[in-house]
Amino acid sequence: MDILFATLFRGLGTGSTYALLAVGFVVVYKATDVVNFAHPALMILGTYTTSWFVFNAGFPFWVAVPTAMIVMGLVAALCERVALRPMVGEQPFAAAMVTIGLFIVLFPLAFRLIGTNVITVGDPWGLERFTMFGVRLFQVDLAKIIISLVAIAALALFLKRSRFGLAMRATALDQEVALSQGVNVGRVFGMSWAIAGGFAALAGVLVGTGGGGVEAITALVALKALPVIILGGLDSIEGTIYGGLIIGVAESLTRTYQPAFFPWMGANFDVVVPYLIMVLVLMIRPYGFFGTKEVQRV
Amino acid sequence: MSTTTSTPPPAARSRRSTLRGRPELYTDYAADQAMLNTRAKRWSVILLILVMLAVPFFVSRDMQGLLTLVFIYAIGGIGMNLVTGFAGQVSLGHAFFLGLGAYTGAYFGGTPTASVQGLELEMWIWLPMAGIVPMLVGLAVAPLAARVRGLYLAILTLGLVFIGEHIWKEARSFTGGPGIGRRGAEPVIGGFNLYQRHTIFGIDFARETFFYIACLVLLVVLAIAARNLARSRMGRAFAAVRDRDIAAEIMGVPLMRTKVLAFGISSFYAGIAGGLLTVALGQVTGENWNLLLSVDFLAIILIGGIATISGSIIGAAFIILLPRGVERLADHVPFVGTAASPGLLSVFQLQLVLFGALIIAVLIFEPRGIYGLWLRIRNYWKAWPFSY
Numbered sequence: 001m002d003i004l005f006a007t008l009f010r011g012l013g014t015g016s017t018y019a020l021l022a023v024g025f026v027v028v029y030k031a032t033d034v035v036n037f038a039h040p041a042l043m044i045l046g047t048y049t050t051s052w053f054v055f056n057a058g059f060p061f062w063v064a065v066p067t068a069m070i071v072m073g074l075v076a077a078l079c080e081r082v083a084l085r086p087m088v089g090e091q092p093f094a095a096a097m098v099t100i101g102l103f104i105v106l107f108p109l110a111f112r113l114i115g116t117n118v119i120t121v122g123d124p125w126g127l128e129r130f131t132m133f134g135v136r137l138f139q140v141d142l143a144k145i146i147i148s149l150v151a152i153a154a155l156a157l158f159l160k161r162s163r164f165g166l167a168m169r170a171t172a173l174d175q176e177v178a179l180s181q182g183v184n185v186g187r188v189f190g191m192s193w194a195i196a197g198g199f200a201a202l203a204g205v206l207v208g209t210g211g212g213g214v215e216a217i218t219a220l221v222a223l224k225a226l227p228v229i230i231l232g233g234l235d236s237i238e239g240t241i242y243g244g245l246i247i248g249v250a251e252s253l254t255r256t257y258q259p260a261f262f263p264w265m266g267a268n269f270d271v272v273v274p275y276l277i278m279v280l281v282l283m284i285r286p287y288g289f290f291g292t293k294e295v296q297r298v
Numbered sequence: 299m300s301t302t303t304s305t306p307p308p309a310a311r312s313r314r315s316t317l318r319g320r321p322e323l324y325t326d327y328a329a330d331q332a333m334l335n336t337r338a339k340r341w342s343v344i345l346l347i348l349v350m351l352a353v354p355f356f357v358s359r360d361m362q363g364l365l366t367l368v369f370i371y372a373i374g375g376i377g378m379n380l381v382t383g384f385a386g387q388v389s390l391g392h393a394f395f396l397g398l399g400a401y402t403g404a405y406f407g408g409t410p411t412a413s414v415q416g417l418e419l420e421m422w423i424w425l426p427m428a429g430i431v432p433m434l435v436g437l438a439v440a441p442l443a444a445r446v447r448g449l450y451l452a453i454l455t456l457g458l459v460f461i462g463e464h465i466w467k468e469a470r471s472f473t474g475g476p477g478i479g480r481r482g483a484e485p486v487i488g489g490f491n492l493y494q495r496h497t498i499f500g501i502d503f504a505r506e507t508f509f510y511i512a513c514l515v516l517l518v519v520l521a522i523a524a525r526n527l528a529r530s531r532m533g534r535a536f537a538a539v540r541d542r543d544i545a546a547e548i549m550g551v552p553l554m555r556t557k558v559l560a561f562g563i564s565s566f567y568a569g570i571a572g573g574l575l576t577v578a579l580g581q582v583t584g585e586n587w588n589l590l591l592s593v594d595f596l597a598i599i600l601i602g603g604i605a606t607i608s609g610s611i612i613g614a615a616f617i618i619l620l621p622r623g624v625e626r627l628a629d630h631v632p633f634v635g636t637a638a639s640p641g642l643l644s645v646f647q648l649q650l651v652l653f654g655a656l657i658i659a660v661l662i663f664e665p666r667g668i669y670g671l672w673l674r675i676r677n678y679w680k681a682w683p684f685s686y
Binding site: 035083086087090092093094096097098100101102103104105106107108109111112220223226227230234265266267268269271272275276278279282283286 | 386388442445446448449450452453454456457460461464467468589593596597600643644646647648650651653654655656657658661662665
């Protein structure tokens with residue numbers, strides 16, 4: 001029972017990180033109709049930036065994280081301005097290809113900066129534990145859950161209450177109508193990328209916490225957000241939370257129990273579980289459980 | 299568009315004799331849609347094939363190996379272009395089908411060792427098998443893929459690559475397991491090993507030469523087949539589905555069958571390319587078939603030219619030969635690292651950055667790729683000295 005509880009808690013921890021990653025995809029998709037395949041690279045650069053601010057510039061952790069989020073937000077907004085803005089009005093496919101190009105540009109940069117090292121972000125949790133309901137749990141998982149949920153809630157509040165959030169929702173609904181109503185659609189695009197970049201950096205920090213540290217190749221973890229957004233729906237921020245937690249828990253349960261009960265599935269089977277869930281969901285509900293069904297016109 | 303079924307009028311048959319000197323006047327659909335519909339195309343293609351056949355006798359072994367890779371990637375690129383370029387189904391799962399073809403080929407044509415299985419069959423068995431098995435798997439997966447469109451499909455096929463990587467790690471008796479890998483198939487036809495040094499009639503053939511020629515011949519055959527497919531009824535169905543799938547369905551194009559066929563044929567090409575790739579690379583591990591390989595093929599068709607066969611070949615040549623060019627350049631550009639000094643970026647990293655930048659630039663400035671660039675140049679000189 002203790003093992004089950006600890007497993008679930010760890011799953012919720014990683015799952016909330018996935019949710020945070022997925023929110024970055026959703027924000028960009030809602031505003032610009034583009035699936036941002038450059039997100040993994042932004043995430044790993046965010047981890048690196050935080051690590052740099054902590055260890056090279058001597059910032060405290062709680063200052064380094066927002067600074068890195070702002071830096072990555074600017075980087076992402078720059079990417080949008082240079083590479084994505086000329087693609088406005090083109091097919092979503094072509095724009096998605098541009099983000100793959102961005103990924104190939106940014107990913108080697110991460111490799112160059114990080115090299116073969118393992119970087120840490122200097123987080124205060126490390127491998128510390130605490131006791132809840134008599135079970136010893138990792139502090140870092142609690143921190144992941146709290147930080148992710150607070151960040152997503154803050155974003156939701158921003159979209160719902162602020163003037164700019166209204167502009168973003170209007171753009172998500174219909175770009176041309178928003179434009180005719182005086183919304184600066186270009187700025188909304190830039191802002192959505194900046195938010196995605198900031199969230200990618202925050203997720204990168206959370207991935208790098210917990211004593212383990214991060215290599216350049218860890219960037220591919222961010223692709224786990226794709227099953228999450230398929231599960232939750234490409235355009236639903238609420239859906240990312242449920243999707244993220246479900247995927248995280250499923251992965252964690254597999255990691256704990258599959259080697260004992262289904263050893264024939266092979267080592268590290270938990271890595272493919274999110275993708276198997278994704279395939280299943282696409283078979284049952286191609287537009288996710290919270291997403292809006294795409295209307296097709298001839 | 300039902301012209302293919304009607305017989306051309308008798309006058310069209312004597313077109314060449316009566317209309318000599320007016321090569322661009324077509325009096326029937328068949329002539330317009332002919333594969334090499336102008337004299338210039340006919341001659342340049344024949345000349346190019348002859349030159350490529352002669353090349354191995356003039357270049358280094360290293361260069362022969364590199365050009366062989368170009369042919370193999372071109373075969374895979376044509377497959378990618380059939381499903382993504384012609385039929386408009388964005389697939390990031392190409393690497394999975396290449397891997398499947400590679401291991402099928404290696405199983406049927408490879409030498410068994412203590413850790414991996416192999417049947418040691420000849421190339422005329424294992425190469426078709428390397429195409430057919432991925433094709434069957436592609437046909438099995440496609441109905442699922444045909445349910446989703448556009449970016450959802452890209453995400454789904456991306457999942458396929460990760461699931462594939464897990465299978466390659468675990469199916470040790472076929473793949474040799476992670477980090478170790480296995481040797482590929484032996485390209486033996488009638489006891490004659492294509493990937494060996496031979497002396498025939500006193501002429502010394504390098505180890506790479508016969509395999510180079512075999513890959514070239516395969517590329518030509520498969521490219522002609524694909525070009526033929528693209529201008530057939532099926533090819534028009536592909537284009538209709540790509541341009542507007544609902545409209546295509548309303549016009550009577552069977553949507554599911556067309557998409558499934560596009561996947562199947564594409565997987566066949568990928569499998570053949572994968573099987574040949576194991577021979578060229580020697581030792582292959584499961585990590586060879588990762589997401590970056592899929593992205594490579596995407597880059598091939600984007601940079602070469604979407605929905606063109608010659609574009610796929612140009613793209614493959616570009617992608618394979620670019621790293622060599624960058625390596626040459628590295629000694630002359632100050633900030634690129636060499637063996638002596640690390641520099642700002644290593645050669646490999648610079649290649650990748652260039653790849654990415656090129657994909658972005660092509661999509662923004664010339665969506666039809668290098669092939670589109672060539673079209674522009676050709677049309678300029680066709681109309682010269684007039685600007686239109």
